[in-house]
Amino acid sequence: MNNAAVGSLILACCCVAQCWWRKTKDRRKEIKLRKKYFKGKLKEQNFNQEEAEKTRLFTEKQLKDATDNFDEDRTIGKGGQGTMYKGMLSDGKLVAVKRSSSLDETQWKEFINEVIILSHVNHRNVVKLLGCCLETKTLHLVYEFIPNGTLSDLLHSPNKEFRVTWDIRLRIASEVAGAIAYLHSSSSAPIYHRDIKSSNILLDHKYVAKVCDFGISRSTSIDQTHVTTCVRGTFGYLDPEYFLSNQYSEKSDVYSFGVVLVEILTGQKPMRVTLDDATSLVMQFINLTDDSAIYEMLDPIILASNHMTDDIMVVVNLAKRCLHPEGVGRPTMMQIAMELACLSKKTHVKVAASSEENISDPSNDFIFPENHIDETYSF
Template sequence: MRSLLPTCYPKTGGRIFLDGCFARYENYSFFDQAMDKSDTKVCYTGRNSTRPEAFQNLVREVVGNVSSEAQKRNGSSVNSISDSNLVVYALAQCWESINTSLCKSCLEDAAMAVVSCTPGTEGRALNAGCYLRYSTSLFWNVYATDVQSSGKSKTFWIILAAVLAGILLISGILIWKTTNVCSRSKSRTLRGLSSFSDSRLTFKYRELKHATGNFDNANKLGQGGYGTVYKGVLSDGREVAVKRLFLNTRQWINQFFNEVDLTNRVRHKNLVKLLGCSIDGPESLLVYEFYVNKSLDNFIFDSNQAKLLDWHKRFDIILGVAEGLSYLHEESEIRIIHRDIKASNILLDDKLKAKITDFGLARSFAEDQTHLSTGIAGTLGYLAPEYIVHGQLTEKADVYSFGVLILEIITGERCNVGIGAQPGKFFLAKIWNHYKANKVEGIIDDNIYNECFRDEILHVVQVSLLCTQATPSLRPPMPRIVELLRSTDAHELVPTDPPYLDVLNEHLRGETEVSDRLSVPCAMNFSVSSASSSGIKGR
């Protein structure tokens, strides 16, 4: 939960609902708020009860019972009810930020909301002050609830002792922190940057703050995976790009060190150049070369800017990204998987040459390793299906993302807009259908379509379809992709299956918790049908 909530930043509010706990932040006081306009319900209608009327009556009764019990039991209760072969389980919980009266109002509202989910076999109400869920499947720990009930008589004294101990502990920590946190933080930071100790690459925080106009929004260039990038002008007149972390949590700091270490160890004409960093201020900053044309997405997805990129310029960008990835995968001193190849992470210099940036999510691994097992991170629409399902990371995940990027450059369309729960699937299926029908002109951006270049563009489309094969072993390695792009020989450019089959659906059956590992924008609301996660949302 602690790692999920910061991903909602810089939205002004965010909430996470889990079975048994809740986290929320806002830019206003919400401690006495039971309901608000952001309250929502989540109904699962994929499977309905075969006895809808009887089922609705059971749901109404059990949520009424569990709501009443929660008001008497410190705001939390579970219950179940059965009739013949029908069983319904329910959980009600009020947050400690509201009183008993508000708890009653909140749960009454939530009960009406979830009852309307019937005959669906599961429903949840996500309110500002409470949470209510019913399901035909048992979704709580029976042993834990039994122990909780048997220990009710001790609850008051346990809580009182814990509160007193907590007050003493926090007081001690605050006293210690006041005198030690600065020196310890700086020492830890310097140790983390042992491979980046060249003083010539270190900037003063005060200098960068002044260079960006105190991080003025007017100087904002864009927003990366875990930070905002600003244009700055140094005292010597140099223009730079300064990346500022969203939050200085351990997760973000680890990504900061990771990006500094990896970016400082690689050198290639198609990789962004790291000029240095700042670690002496209240937040950590990265300093890069400034590229006046900003990122690729500002061109290909803008009807006016897209006209500035003809076919030859777009092909040069595609080839440049391929060469940069090939270097990371095979030619650098350490093998690196980027993990977040997308249009907004490709910068363009004054000659519109591609520069890969944003190494915060990148991973390096030893020569004898075939893959890394890691949590899912990246951007929906660009993620390879096997990476989403198994979390096993190889270079082929970057190859897949690169294939999607090629198609965005050729079509001028975003891969992950308005296409439901599986971004990338509809986009790739449309490309595949045009390719099979030999109607490649139906997908090419009007700004670059020309009969003279049709065969060249078709050749690159074929390369992209090879990159996005559903089976990782069918995707060529990046050095081979560079060769294919430079060649006009298309005899082996024959994808053997559609680029995005229903492989993902097959793998996801029975793996209902996969979705909550996806990295998604907080502007998107989602809810996972599992006992461990009900949803995360931001505004």
């Protein structure tokens, strides 16, 4: 190799090294600016030290260590929005780490804004967002780990040894409604979920409902009146009014919750696809006016509680109100939550009274078998 060739090779190596050094320097600068912005937003919102520590910034190394470098064996859920991994932090705490799409630099500020808001949502029926990682182009979100699968799993892949009775279903519906009402009305800025569905309702080891997946791993849009996400939602759950107006509101969440209520009542999926066509469960449900026809659609398990028939019909009518074609005709989530809470309390009293009469009936107890735990997320 002549001197000119050697010189050219050295020059090329120097250029590559300089380019790598410059990119590394720029990347470190970007990360530093993100962290500075993150801490600045915490101070701007007047969070004290204790509150600020609730929103953690995880390093890329911490998340790799927690998930064995995102090993496939740690996967607990996959979907169009990313992959969820089960992880364990250095202190032994179990977490769910979501890795999804990347954002460009113009979207990072919005992402950080929403992370801060949602990480301070404090409700027993909302999955806790513990923090995020700002060191990578790919989004990494860290949630508390919920061990017992989803409401979709419970309804559509039931355990034969575990009967999902009416009182259990009503309690879960009431918990979900209360969580969404809290997001709409009680947090610092109203939050619209925009992707409410049974697979976004997790269940803990006691089958307590936990609403999850607010869509912050997608591109976000924040204004001064509410927090929302640029989610198109899920087929079968989307508000038909949204298709016409392209305007999402709290009543759109109400419609999606109405679909979940129909799932709870019937034990069937929102869309049933056959070789001939796709049938909408919701359209079939809202078009029924005869009580006997409605009873035929209901899950036989809940009809086994004959003394609950009136309460079941109350929820049937509530679901129809939620599914009104126009948002103005639907109740608010707060109204729904109050109605379901009262009904759930009354049902619990009935179940307790029935248990005293027939204490040997296991279907009336809130005791759940350990062998039904399923460490799977579906989203």
